[in-house]
Amino acid sequence: MSSRNSTLIPTRLFLALGWVPALALAQQAQPPVTSLPQITVQGQALSETATGPVQGYSAQRSATATKTDTPLIETAQSVTVVTRDQMVDQGATSIQEALGYAAGVRSDAYGVDSRSDGARVRGTEASTYLDGLRQAYGYYTSTTRTDPFTLERLEVLRGPSAMLYGQGSTGGVVNMVSKRPQEEFQGEAGIQYGSHGRKQAQLDITGPATADGKLLYRLVALKRDADTQVHHVPDDRSLVAPSLTYRPSAATSFTLQALWQEDKSGSTAQFMPWSAIQASPNGTIPTYRFLGEPDYDKYDSTRRSIGWLFEHQFNDNWSFSQGFRRARNEVDYFTHYADFFTDSGNWAVNPLDPSQVGRVQYGNTNKVRIDTLDQHLKGKVQTGIVKHELLLGFDWSNYNRESRSANGYNYINPYEPVYGDYVTPTLTDDARFKQRQTGIYLQDQMKIGQNWIVSAGLRHDRARTVSEGSPGDSDSATTKRFGLMYAADNGWSPYISYSESFTPVAGTPRNQDYVTYKPLRGEQWELGVKHQSRDGRSLFTASVYDLKEKNQLVQSAVDPTTQEQVGKTRTRGLELEWRGSPAANLDLIAHYNYINLDEKLEGIPKHQASAWAKYRFAIADVHGFSAGAGVRWMSKFTDGNAPETASVVLLDGLLAYETNKWRYALNVNNLTDKTYVATCLSRGDCWYGARRNIIASASYKF
Template identity: 45%
Template sequence: MTSKKHRRPAWRPTWRISHTRRATLAATAMALGAAVPAYAEEKDESAETRKALPTITVTGDAVESATGPVTGFVARRGGTATKTDTPLIETPQAISVITRDQMEAQSALTLRETTNYTAGVVSSNFDSRVDRFKVRGGDAIEYLDGLQRSYGVYNTTRADPYTLERVELLRGPSSVLYGQGGIGGVLNLVSKRPQAERQREVQVQLGSHSRKQVTADFTGPLDTEGKWLYRLVAVNRDSGTQVDHVPDDRILLAPSLTWRPSADTSLTLQALYQKDKSGSLIGFFPWQGTLLPSLYGQIPTSTFTGEPGFDRYDTRNTSLGYLFSHRFNDTWTFRQNLRSTESKVVYNSSYTSFTANRLTGRPARPVFNADQRTIERDLIVQLNGGKMLLLDNQAEAHFKTGAAEHTLLVGADFQRNETSQLTGRGRAGALDVYAPVYGNYSAPTFLTRQPAVLQKQAGIYVQDQVKYGRWIGLLGLRHDKATTDTEGRPAVAVDDKATTKRAGLVYLADGGWAPYLSYAESFLPLGGADVNNKPFKPQRGKQWEAGVKWEPEGQRTSFLAAVYDLRDTNRKTTDPTNPLNSVQLGEVHVKGLELEYKGSIGRDWDWVASYAYTDARVSRSTGSDLGKRISGVPKHTASAWLMRRFSIGGVPGFSLGGGVRYLGKSYDGMDANPVPSVTLLDAMFAWDNGPLRLSLNVGNLTDKVQLTTCLARGDCFYGQRRTVTAAATYRF
């Protein structure tokens, strides 16, 4: 961040660059920068040229859009809640926006870390395979630019925050607009897009566990008229992790190209190539030695339960798509978004065994052997694949009926998702987790082809936002048809249909206050079947929510308070008697409160503070889980971050910030094995003056060892230890 004097204009994007791999990586990035045409150099402007160039307004609020850059932590507009560019205060549902500036200040290295200071989000699971987000007792489904980002399990890459302009969290059921979705909500990632103003940056980042990363982000016009805009985002990382023998390497290229032949038409072509190399960060450690006492103390967080040279989680993801928009007249605009994605994953892992042994009395959960030092290990090999084709058509109309102003949205979307897998299982020798000796294993020599799963879903939806004086109403209706076919298993074919509804009302009161009330539903076809070949029923949710938002005029602050009551039926969870099987709960009932406050003072201070109360329990079941709390969902969570910009000895551009995060006690799903509450501290110091930004960020400042979750099936998971990250960003 910059000082008041040198802070970038409000219309400019935030520029940031991440860790270094080697000196050659930095040279590569600089070569990339040299290769990009620099069409925005100063030129003599004729009257004709000035007429052709796009108009740029320097008033920050006037140019803010639902997808563009935002200065500071506070966004005023969003597109996730309505699929239209709408002020957040006019949306009758709780939504949070994490801006590029906030991600930069807090040095969010993973998508999981972008939500560390967002009310009610539990994303502390330290996992190299996926980013998980618990919201309102359920999972938030990831979307990218309004289209679902992934389908299936362990068959795709994790999103890189450096490629994102913002992250928007829409809490609660949201199927009216998105079809597939659970009660947790939608986590919509908004990608960086080509900009009309030339901007180029390179960043080198060094950090804990030999982290070396270099990133580059170039954007601007390709012609003098500004009809062609480009953007190229690149990431190259070579890194270790807090777990021995587990890398965190990445190569990513994300080019995009925008064609704007007129003010009414825009076509943005997007592509992504991402290749990651990692392994198993999760050890599936037994309760003993983590949550419970052990003869030899706590299992070290760096312990690797796999086999060096065998264990891997290597992913490759390629996608192509476009975002198209055409405005026919003052009333009608048509949009079409499409993306095709193919992903492949090589997943080899040896992990703490869940296999029972009747002869020795060993239970079907991770436990120590009699020596209280060694664990038995199972071994798995998977070659996973996924293909996705997604299409969303939208027609938006603006018109009046008397004194009422309407924003009508009519849409039809379609997706086709296919997953494939080759798998093999085996055994590895017992491992001493306090003094590991590796090499005792035999990899499977034969892999079995699992049945491919094909899911198709088509939906039609309609939404009307009606503004009448100070009142804003929202009505939405959607119908979905989803089919799931498993190759060679016609008995488990699923044909689901669902109609979902949404309604809300907002009142724009004096002083920037806006109380609201809303109702929403969700529909999530699960596909597949349990071990008895019984198809899973679709998951359904419904929610009532009431709240108030506050955005005082003339201030860059926003406040949200929301209470909700929601019910989730047919939720799939791990079978406590068989970890390789899943069962469906009758009903989960969640009640809660969320508070979030963001703002800035005179561009010298930025802050965010949040609190959430979440009571999530099984409310209907024929099993022993009736009335039990949902695993891994703390009743209380809170966080606060404060950052100050200042000068030292007359030199401007310094900033100092810090944060505190609190995660309350959680349980294993059977109200046993309570995971203690934890308080974590973060800190940052930066100097940003002119083209150069230097920063130092420390996560988990006191290096506190934490457990994020312990499950009734017998295993516990560690959280992230202290991470130190130093970055140098050069903008030119």
């Protein structure tokens, strides 16, 4: 078969299956041959689903690990669900902050970084998905940052996941679940005021658009004007996210989603050399120091996307689902950063003026187009004592990038900066880049008798990567996954699982415009046990894993705006996590990680732990008060020959008062305003962590 035909086949399949939602919706207008039996639902008003709201901190169900609505206690892989209640209580203003208490995650591996929410899961950078569709390719200049206010939940699948996603990293997948239209009318309007001049207004309103409830709507909007802990770096945002659900019958649902987001920011990452954070006659460089140019530096991004989520139930056993999104991202990134690599870890000094040090000037404009599709057929069959839940799926993605860039070099006094001494370099066209991937997968979740659960899956991917002027590369891979679990009647579920990863990488190595990156390949064995309380209000997970990967990306030691690949790496670790409500007025989260990384990877602390508790109480018979406290700890570590990154303990706090309509809260992260270094890298630079951040908020529900 020619390469041309092999490319056309998945495209034709995509076009053909793309008509399924339209055909299913059109069928609703025809007189039905049969009708579904009436179903009477009894129980709590709120019945949890894999994508819906969760009361408290402990979710019971998720679809991220299986693409089916599966109880977490029956999922043979580690999954953390950060609920909306947790994000609200902890005052999370970014995905980075929302993941601060998640097991297996280092959310601030690069300290406070206004450009990206990149999180490291089990030592490697996780792939980011939104509603099961990949959100970003390459590194941070390809998308905007997702705002937690737009999300219902945030889920971390730890370990390889290529069998379902094709493009999931070896470390895991971060899947963000959007807020969706709800059946009952509800609304929330709120304001925030906080550190660094933060002023924010937000709105979330949802409900039925028609009396028969066949049409539901939701509108999420946000406006923010803020600065950051680094001078001359703003954090402004405007966002509108409307969605509309059409349900012509109990068997069919079609949700249209759109997003317009515009951010005006800069780079809080100054790439400070090792010597900048060490004692010297001039002192250390403060955390607020800006080494760039106020009239030049910026990180402005715009994202426009539209897509849909479609579901159709043919009968009690068979259904079809499809998700599609078209996104257009534009990023203008202009920056200066410290020259830490000319003299490995030290300032590059101006030979004509020793008080001035070198800084690299970099300019880049990126225009990215991303189309993603994932669709699958689900079926339930039974063979003897074995109940099968089958999943047959096909996904497709198309990524295109056009960029222009420029480089320069100049000097500044980092202790007494005087701005304006720079020349604007001329942008030149970079090689255009394209990547297309198709994948087909089959999964079988088997329940044998009452207690045994077996999951198995197989997938085949084809990827085509082209950098302008080059013949392009084609890659293909077959990946698999297997899991075995015994779900005991007492709530304990021991399991063992094996999974693999295959991830084509968007982009080209430094100064190699016509050579593309090699795909990442990985595999993992995981052994664990889960326990869920009888009332479902708490979930405990313990796991150990052995994870191997080759061709992993790390930031270049020569040019921090690019990445390079390393050979084989190995990571082993232990993770413990508990989430739940041990008492009616108490919510609690706790986790501990131990990780033993290959020396080729960037430094990650071997030990991490965190705990967060929220207690509700009354004062003088007035109910609605709550107080929360959290602690985050990481051990000291060293990356290669870099200076040791000291251990650190950070405290967070919450005070809140809530009625049926109003909620007032005061959140403080890094309560003691501890100045700390998040990491020092062997290539020569260090990154400061986030200083104290105080946010006062008020919201009204209607």
